[in-house]
Amino acid sequence: MFVISTIVIYKSKYGSTKQYAEWIAEELNCKVLDAKNIGISDILHYNTIIYGGGLYAETIAGVTLLTKNRDKLKDKKLIVFTTGITPIDCRDYYDKLVIKKNFGSISLSDFKIYNFPGKMVTSELSFVHRTAIKTLKKIMSDKDNPTEMEKLLIELCDADGDFTDKRLIKELVQYARS
Ligand SMILES: Cc1cc2nc3c(=O)[nH]c(=O)nc-3n(C[C@H](O)[C@H](O)[C@H](O)COP(=O)(O)O)c2cc1C
Structure with a gap:
C-alpha cells in the first residue's frame, strides 16, 4: 500500500x-x-x-x-x-x-x-546579532541617497x-x- x-x-x-x-x-x-x-x-x-x-x-x-x-x-x-x-x-x-x-x-x-x-526581540538577541543589526543600521543611515529598500532596512533594524x-x-x- x-x-x-x-x-x-x-x-x-x-x-x-x-x-x-x-x-x-x-x-x-x-x-x-x-x-x-x-x-x-x-x-x-x-x-x-x-x-x-x-x-x-x-x-x-x-x-x-x-x-x-x-x-x-x-x-x-x-x-x-x-x-x-x-x-x-x-x-x-x-x-x-x-x-x-x-x-x-x-x-x-x-x-x-x-x-x-x-x-x-532585541533583548533576546545574541551579542553578535545585536552588533550586526546596529552596524547594518549605521551603514544604511550613513548613505546619502538611500533606496526605498535601504530605507525599509533602516526601519526594520528597529523592529522589536x-x-x-x-x-x-x-x-x-x-x-x-x-
Ligand atoms: C543578524 C540578523 C539578520 C537578519 N536578517 C534578516 C533578513 O535578511 N530578512 C528578514 O526578513 N529578517 C531578518 N532577520 C530577522 C529574522 O529572520 C527573524 O527574527 C526570524 O524570525 C528569526 O527566526 P528564528 O526565530 O527561527 O531564529 C534577521 C535577524 C538577525 C538577528
Missing part, C-alpha cells in the same frame, strides 16, 4: 520558525524535527517534506539541506517556509532577492514557498517584537494536504 507521509523540519535560533513548524505539524498530524539532528538520509522516505528556516541576511537558515540534494528529492512534494521581519507584502524582497540568493538557478516549480512574519501568527499557516497546510 502507498502511504502518504509528511515531515516538517526547521532551523531556528530564536524560536519563531520552530513555533510555525510545530503549528504546521500539529495541523497535519505529522512529525516535526530540528534540522540540526538530521541528515538527508533521514527524510528520504517521506513523500512531503516541509522545511522552515529563519531569514538571516536573506539566507534561509539551513535550506541547503534541500537545495543541495535536489537529485535525491525528485518526485517529492517540497515546501519551504521562511520567517523574517521584512513585511510579507514586500514581494520584491521575497520573490526576487530571497529566491535568487537561496535557489539560484534551481527550478522553482520544484518548490512551493511561503513567507511568514517572525520575531526579533514577536509577529508570529498561527492563522497564516492555513494556505500551506491546505497545499500540503492536497
Whole structure:
C-alpha cells in the first residue's frame, strides 16, 4: 500500500520558525524535527517534506539541506517556509532577492514557498546579532541617497517584537494536504 507521509523540519535560533513548524505539524498530524539532528538520509522516505528556516541576511537558515540534494528529492512534494521581519507584502524582497540568493538557478516549480512574519526581540538577541543589526543600521543611515529598500532596512533594524501568527499557516497546510 502507498502511504502518504509528511515531515516538517526547521532551523531556528530564536524560536519563531520552530513555533510555525510545530503549528504546521500539529495541523497535519505529522512529525516535526530540528534540522540540526538530521541528515538527508533521514527524510528520504517521506513523500512531503516541509522545511522552515529563519531569514538571516536573506539566507534561509539551513535550506541547503534541500537545495543541495535536489537529485535525491525528485518526485517529492517540497515546501519551504521562511520567517523574517521584512513585511510579507514586500514581494520584491521575497520573490526576487530571497529566491535568487537561496535557489539560484534551481527550478522553482520544484518548490512551493511561503513567507511568514517572525520575531526579533532585541533583548533576546545574541551579542553578535545585536552588533550586526546596529552596524547594518549605521551603514544604511550613513548613505546619502538611500533606496526605498535601504530605507525599509533602516526601519526594520528597529523592529522589536514577536509577529508570529498561527492563522497564516492555513494556505500551506491546505497545499500540503492536497
Ligand atoms: C543578524 C540578523 C539578520 C537578519 N536578517 C534578516 C533578513 O535578511 N530578512 C528578514 O526578513 N529578517 C531578518 N532577520 C530577522 C529574522 O529572520 C527573524 O527574527 C526570524 O524570525 C528569526 O527566526 P528564528 O526565530 O527561527 O531564529 C534577521 C535577524 C538577525 C538577528
